[in-house]
Amino acid sequence: MSHLYYNAAPQETRVAKPRKAPRSYPTHKPAHIYLYGTCVVDLFFPEAGMDAIHLLEREGIQVNFPQAQSCCGQPAYTSGYTQQAKDVARSQLALLTEDWPLVVCSGSCAGMFREHYSDLFKDEPETLAQVTALAERTYELSEFLLKVCQVELTDQGEATQVALHTSCSARREMNTHLHARELLNQLTQVERLDHDHESECCGFGGTFSVRMPDISGAMVADKTQALQKSGAQQVVSADCGCLLNINGAFEKQNIPLLGQHLASFLWQRTQVKQEPNT
Amino acid sequence: MSAREKILASLRQSLEGTQPLADPFDASLVDKPWRYCPAERVTRLKELMTAVHSEVHLTRSAEWPQLLHELLTQRQINRLLTAPSTTHGQAFSAYCQIQDSSLKLLAYDRPIEEWKRELFDDVPASFTGTLAGIAATGTLVVQPSPAEPRLMSLVPPLHIALLKASQIYDNLYQAQQAWPRPMPSNLLLISGPSKTADIEQVLAYGAHGPKDLIVLLVEDA
Amino acid sequence: MSSQRIHTLDVTAQNLKSNARLSLKDQQLRTNMRSAMDSLISKRLISMPDEDERENLRELGNKIKASALSQLPDLLEQLESNLTKQGIQVHWASTTEEANAIVLNIAQARNAKQVIKGKSMVSEEMAMNEHLTEHGIEALESDMGEYIIQLDNEKPTHIIMPAIHKNAQQVGKLFESRLALPYTDDVDSLIQSARSILREKFFQADIGISGVNFAVAETGTLLLVENEGNGRMSTTVPPVHIAVTGIEKVVANLQDTVPLLSLLTRSALGQGITTYVNMISAPRQPDELDGPEEVHLVLLDNGRSQAFADSELRQTLNCIRCGACMNHCPVYTRIGGQAYGTVYPGPIGKIISPHLLGLENTPDHPSASSLCGACGEVCPVKIPIPALLRRLREENVKSPKQQPQIMAGQGSRYSNKEALLWKGWQAFNTKPLLYKTGTFLATRLGQFTPSKLGAWTQNHSAPKPAKRSLHELAKKHLEKKS
Known part of the structure; x- marks a missing residue:
């Protein structure tokens, strides 16, 4: 949203900030x-x-x-x-x-x-x-x-199909959808399935979900249905606000899916031994 | 305080201590992406106008009057509104005379008030010139004049326009450079017959203006 | 036709939430809106496939509007002076009442009985039809979409496609009942019926009304964009043409309209250009045989100068009314335009209506957004709509007494209780001990989370906190490592 923010003198008419150049990354891991x-x-x-x-x-x-x-x-x-x-x-x-x-x-x-x-x-x-x-x-x-890490993931899991949901701000501010897709692509046994209106908001929006429960509810209902209809066995996301929203709605609607954080999904897929994580 | 003074004072107060931003216009952004070689101009204009339900006929200076006459005959149109004082109007009228055509040529030679009913009810087609064409968008630039008034290209169900290939500009920006100053009382860009998609986004032609638009594109002019 | 059709007067802007609840249940509306918006989204993208071309043009569009706003009073005076010189009469109105009085005066001076209207959102702001009707003057919409909703006593659901929420069957039934025409759902036949009725109205009308897309100060030109030809009819056939527009529509030069036009028509409908671009710079000249004898321009403020006064909110006035923000909005797509209860619905409506009507009349508009950013991403003039929504939320929850007052109706959602809650939130998140104790209790007592948690559990099962917080797990793990 405020990538359009312009830091000008108080009364000066604002112009939008120029488009950002693609982000450059450090060459070494810190x-x-x-x-x-x-x-x-x-x-x-x-x-x-x-x-x-x-x-x-x-x-x-x-x-x-x-x-x-x-x-x-x-x-x-x-x-x-x-x-x-x-x-x-x-x-x-x-x-x-x-x-x-x-x-x-x-x-x-x-x-x-x-x-x-x-x-x-x-x-x-x-x-x-x-x-x-x-x-x-x-x-x-x-x-x-x-x-930055230029991680190389070796898939150790069974063949599966996943749907990826990306939070709107992460998508628009940081291209997280592209990064997450690339990471999932590294997993040879994982097929990523598109879902209907994939780029559309899940309806969370922080306090929006409680201030406007009817509208938010309609949005998340569409999202959970789209995720279910994609045929994916698993749902992943890199944003826990959306996951809280989507998982809560899955459960309320008795849809047998549970969204998982991308970190957990990636870690579990790349573990040789299925040890407990802690 | 009048509304005018109130509004201007409020706006001025809000801008206190600021300078107008520099003119940001950048011609390359509206010109460069929309440039074509002369042959492309004709094909592009034809393609785009055809895509929006217009008929574009490539023709030549010596041939267009005959083509126009044929098109009208095919459509069983026997009355045509033309501008006898224009070169193209004269050329067509001369052709009709030689052919001893039964086509009745009407002239817009009175103020609208004197023949509004007839224009609305009894003029099936009109024939006008154009100031220019625009390749980028498939557009005719039409400048209504005393000879070819504003409603000539609007009220009759069929509008036929004559366009010279040499008058086709690449894009709106280039076309605009040639417009008269001060601006004429009315200047029009026309890109097809009138249409609407207001019901369920289903495209329907012949909304309030012409149902059909025919362009006679004169390649050697 | 939906039995739950919402009658939208400005007063119902206060009922956005309950309006939305009704709309959401209207499956016909949901289906119509979804398919229409999907189609508009894809048309836009097809018409601007080259990202660099598109983004560069959006930046130019933004700068042109910003530059115009940065000299707005001067440009308005220049516009007025050029128009006047060319014979167009310019009127100024601070309020919609003043604007209506101006229009009525002109009409009465001409003893007008019938007014035909091209599409104008500013005339909707003014409720001009109602005003003229009250004074015995027929005001008829001629844009096909506007005509349809006027027949059904509705308000536009979209600023570009006013009747987009109706399907052909619904329009067919409407024409059958209101116009006594045989039922058909064939779109061509419906349009031809309306065409022949409205042609007669153009013929008879004493006055034509239109909006303005761009008013060019340099040349004194009113530029109007349309596909149907009704705009040209309204501005050419009747002896008097009155254009009504907001003060923000002025641009400096004719060439500025080139990028803006391209942005407008492609963002709105995915069209490289509309069928007609109608540039009016003077009334009928002595040697001309048609065109209106009188042309008037009414410049309306109606809250715009309030938005203008704050440099952040001023960006609201960049808007060129393309509707792309609504086409891409997940909220608008679901509730439709009428639920907003405002002339301008969707994201742009949520940021402009509070200036036109006051926050007290639009208290829920700033909040009815998940701030997903879809609108800001497509806005052809790069209005930071989500940032402006956030800013309006700030104005909305401020104490009504706090100075300086930026907005009419400031603090319309101010609540002591809520302010206190956020103070508590702030303390919780700035005092580590409090945070630690809080999360400790939440994780240990998570099983006792009530199954009903207000609005949240309307759509969700109650969230159960984990047994141990990340703070605890990470601490244990990292200590073990070192």
Whole structure:
């Protein structure tokens, strides 16, 4: 959304920011990264966070998990509570003191760091410089695995068909759908099936899903039906907000599917021994 | 304070301390992607106009009056609104005379108020010139004039337009450079007969204007 | 015809949520809308296949509109001066009441009885038809879609395709009952019936009304875009033509209309150009034999200067009314245009209506979006619609007393309780001990999560927190490693 944001003098008529050049990536894997779990993963999909850690450690990267992390501030930001979002964002910034890459387990939260912190702190030049630098080294997990780690996955699982759902902000702000597809393509026994209106929103939208339950409900009902009709045995996504929405609706509608975080799917497919993850 | 003063004052206040942004126009963006060689111009215009239900006939200076006459005969049209004072109007009228044609040529020689009923009910076809053509979009540029008033290309169910190949521009930007200044009271871009897709997106031609558009494209002019 | 048709007056803009609930249940509407929007989406893309060409043009479109807005008062004066010189009379209206009074005055001065209208969304803003009818003047829509919905006493569901929510059977039945025509669902026959009725109305009309797509300051030209020919009829046949438009429609130069036109017609309908582009720069000249003797332009503010006052919200006025944002909107596709209860539905409607009607009358519009970004991605003039929706949410939850007041109706969704909740959220997420305790309790007591959690469990089963948080698992794992 605010990739269109323009940082101009207060009264100046705004023009849209020019199109971004394709992102360039570091040529070497970093020794350290910060992992940002996100609040939804923390409480509802902790195994996805752990699988992200396993995947990253397998790449020889030391994962740092600041224990004081909480939420990126997005729920308040998108609900119009800008000051509250700003305070929370500031507290998260304070944790990320090293210039290590920040790897985020959820697309929309990565987008918050990359695209919207600059809006929050547009009036604080020092913090703005800090968030601009942070944005440069913030990655959504699948992007980091693919582009920075240049991960090579060896599929160990049975043949299966999956449908991929990508969160709208991750798709539009970071091309996560393309990254996730490439990762899935590396798995030789996994066939990715398209589903109807694949690029369409699942209806989550944070507080939208509770403020406008009728509209949101119609959207998620279409999404779950499309996923089911695709014929896929499994549903994966790199965004836990969408997963919370889609899985909750699957269960409510008695559809025998359960969306899985891409990190968990990738980790499980590439494990020789089916050990418990922890 | 008048509405005018109120609006302008409010807008000016909102812009206080700012400068107008520089003119951002970039001709290459509207020109370069839409350039064609002369032969392509004709084919492209024909292709695009045909795709929207127009008939485009390639013809020559010496042949178009005969072609026009044939087309009207085929359609059993016996009344045609023309502009006798224009070169093309004269040329066609001369042809009809030589042929001793039964076609009745009507002229738009009175203010609309004096013959509105007739124009609406009894004129099955009209024949006009064009100022230019546009290859990129398959478009005719029509400049209504005292000789060929505005409604001539609108009210009759069939509009026939004469277009010289040499007058086809690559794109709207190029065509625009040649438009008269000050702008004429009315200038039209016409890209096919009138149409609508307002019911279920089903395309229907002959909405409120002509149901058919025929272009006589004169290749050697 | 749907029995749940929603009558949409501006007042029902306050009932977006309940309107939407009704619309969502209307399966016919859902099917009609979905297939129409899918088709418009694919047509647009087919007409702009080259990404570089498309994106460069969108950037140019954005800059041209921004540049025009950055000198808006000057351009309006230049437009007025050129039009006046060329014989077109210019009127200014701050409110829709003023605009209606101007139109009525012109009509009464001509002793007009019948008005024929080309498509104009600004006239919808004014509720011009109702106003003229009240004063004994017949106002008839001539755009096929507008004609259909006027027959059915509805409001447009889409700014480009007003009757897109109806299928041919529905239109056939409508013509049968209102026009006493034999039933048919053949689109060609339906259109031909309407054509012959409306031709007579063009013939009789004392005044033609139109909107304006672009008003060119440099040349004093009103540029109108259409496919049907009704726009040309309305602006040419009657002796008087009144164009009504918003103050934001002015552009500096004639050449600016080249990219804007291309963006407009391709974004709207996937057309490289519309059948007609009608450029009007003067009334009938002494040597001309047709065209209106009088041409008027009414420039309407109606809340636009409020949006203009804030540089972020000013971007709302870039809009060239193509409708692409609604075609691509998952919310609009499901609820249709009438549920919004506003003249402009869909994403653009949600960001412009609060300025036209005040936030107090559109309290749910900023929230009725998942901020998926589909609209911003296709907007031909790059309006950051999601960012503006977010900004309106901010204005909507502010205390009504907070200064400066940017919007009429600021704080219409302000609630002490909700503000407190977000303060609590803020504390929870900025105080690690509180967060740790909270997540600890949630994970340990997760099994006791109530099965009904307000609106969430309307569509979902209740979410069960995991047994251990990622914080705990990661801590254990990383400590073991080191």
